[in-house]
Amino acid sequence: MSSQYDVLIVGAGIAGSALAHALSQSSAPQRRIALLERSLAEPDRIVGELLQPAGVAFLDKLGLQGALEGIDAIPVHGYAVVQDGRIVHIPYPDGREGRSFHHGLFVQGLREHAMRAKGVDVIEATVNALVEEEGRVVGVKATRSSGKEKEVILADLTVIADGCFSNFRNTVQGPSARPSNTRSHFCGAILKDARLPISQHGTVALVRGHGPVLLYQISEHDTRILVDVKGPIPSDLKKHILAEILPSLPNQLHEPIRAALATDRVRRMPNSFLPPASQTHKRGVILLGDAWNMRHPLTGGGMTVALSDVYILSQHLDKINDLLDWSQMKDVLDKWWWERKGLAATINIMSVALYDVFGADGECLTVFQDGCFKYFERGGESVRGPVSLLSGIVPSTSLLAYHFFYVAIYSIWVLFAHPRRIHTPRANSESHMNGTPDTTGNGGVHTDEKHSDMHIMQIPSILDYPRLFWLSCRVLWTACAIFGPLLWTEIRWW
Structure with a gap:
């Protein structure tokens, strides 16, 4: 058995469902689109639950704002950063608003839009392999959930959007396209009726000697907690959280956390990093979403990057009459690469750099973390600039570099001038x-x-200055060692 489509999308998650809908709205002649997903049941994940303001804006541009309706989504107006009992307020600028929700409900909303779109067939099937002819991907072999026979589904263009654990990433881009683990896991649970330090704001708690803790409300009664665990996961994870993490969190959260740990299992998600690479290696197929590019989930920017990629790519695909003409497709992929770079590079770099600072593994990064918190306490542009970058409102790697190294220098000032x-x-x-x-x-x-x-x-004395001067040099070197390699992963082509 076989069937023919113009575009075949593997994976009906955030990116895949959004792209299917976007292509159906094309001003070009109507295309037939197949959207394949192993299971159309509601997904259950502990990340992908906070959409930054820029992501909300791209959702609107794609005509998918309805996916946020009827799922008890919570408005998010910014962040509260907590350290040693102190709280600094970091609001989104200009009244901008993000949204937080149960990930599965949001995905189902996107799938419903794809199912209603003209020319889109949403198929529940397991993709077993890519089909190639003369070095070109021409479709897939898949097994529908309702049958046992493998079916060949052909298409002019195949898009792989099967998520962070992609089965086809290496086939498309080779064995070098492997995500690197950031040596940490997010361990998550749901708190019932918890009261955050600032309502409708994400909370980032900095725990000395450990990774950061994230909390954000995802429905009227549910609040997600994500505890970053560096290195091997403790054998008794709940005991670790209660003994090592809980004392550093605001008091009003202690009882909801104890109750959640007593009744709920703690789920784990490895935090991975996968820089983007050129997509002109294999004709007829491209990668999209987490299958192609991942960043640390600390900043909640993954869905924003995915929706931005979908919007830009769909705009360019609208202008192609023949998807089989790979010379045109290469031109589209080149343009897509550079147009996405401002937003994607900013969020990718910031996610890992901010995790390194908030995780504070070592003396230099502890100095950096303390300076970063005091930098936020200054208010004004010291808050507006970083949160504009984090939220995707201002996609600028140069502005990110400015604030990152400003924080490094300010951390040195704090080292000498503050208690x-x-x-x-x-x-x-x-x-x-x-x-x-x-x-x-x-x-x-x-x-x-x-x-x-x-x-x-x-307060440091003059006798401390020689050691602090040496520490200051190490802090600056640490800043360069963090930012430089991350910038290189974004500007390289291969």
């Missing part, structure tokens, strides 16, 4: 047993009851 935290064992500091947090900025003490030690806030 620094010194840990002193309780046994040697009996006179400070009842110390309280310093609020003057001129020094003070804080007793850590859990770890039986003292946190003394002390």
Whole structure:
């Protein structure tokens, strides 16, 4: 058995469903589109639940804003960053708004739009292999859920959008196109009726010695918590969260977290990074979405990049009369590569760079993290600029570089001019047993009851300057070592 289409899309997730709908709206002659998905049941994932303001804007451009309706989606107005009991407010600029939701409900909304689109056949089938003729992909072999026989589905253009665990990525781009693990997992659960520090804002909690914790409301009663676990996952993950993570989170979240851990399983998702690469290797097929390009999920930019890619690609495909003409397709792919670069590169670089800072693995990154928090506390452009980049509102790698290295230099200033935290064992500091947090900025003490030690806030003396100067050089080098390789992954062509 075989059937013929103009475009065949493997994977009915965010990118695949959006592209099927977008191509159906083409001003060119109506195309036949096949959208294949192994299971059309509602997906169940712990990431892909927050859509940044730029992503909402692209959803509107694609005519898919209806996918956010009727799924109890929550408006998101920005972030609250928490560190050592302090909170800094980071609102989206100009009243812009993102949305958060249950991932599966959003995907089902996109699929419904694709099913209603003209010329689109949504098929529940497992794709077993790509079909090639003379070095060109001409379709796929698939098994429908309703049968056992393999079926050949042919198309002028095949789009692989089967997600982060893509089965066909290596076939299309070779074995070098492998995602690298960022040495961390997000471990997630759902809190019931939790009260966040700032309502309708995502919360990022910086936990010293551990990765960041994300919280955001995804429905009227549900709040997602994602705990970043670096390195091997502890054998008793729930105990790890309660003992190591919970004390650093706002008090109003303690009870909902305990209740969730007592009744719900903690699910895990590896955090991967896959830089984009040229897509002119194999004729007749291209990659889209997480199958092609992934970034750390910390900044919640994946769906924004995917919807941007769909919008740009669909605009160019509208102008092609013959999808079999690969010389035209190569021109389209080249234009797509450069037009997507501003937004995609900014979000990709920022996601990994910000994770390195918020994860603070080592002395230099701890200095960077403290400086970053104090940078946000300045307000004004120190907040507006970074959040405009994170939300995709201002896609500019040059502006990202400016703020990133400004934070590095400001962190060095903080190192010399601000009180620094010194840990002193309780046994040697009996006179400070009842110390309280310093609020003057001129020094003070804080007793850590859990770890039986003292946190003394002390302004550096001249005797500290040689060591701090050397540390400052290391901080600047660390900033270059983070940003430089990430920038290179975006400007290289192969």
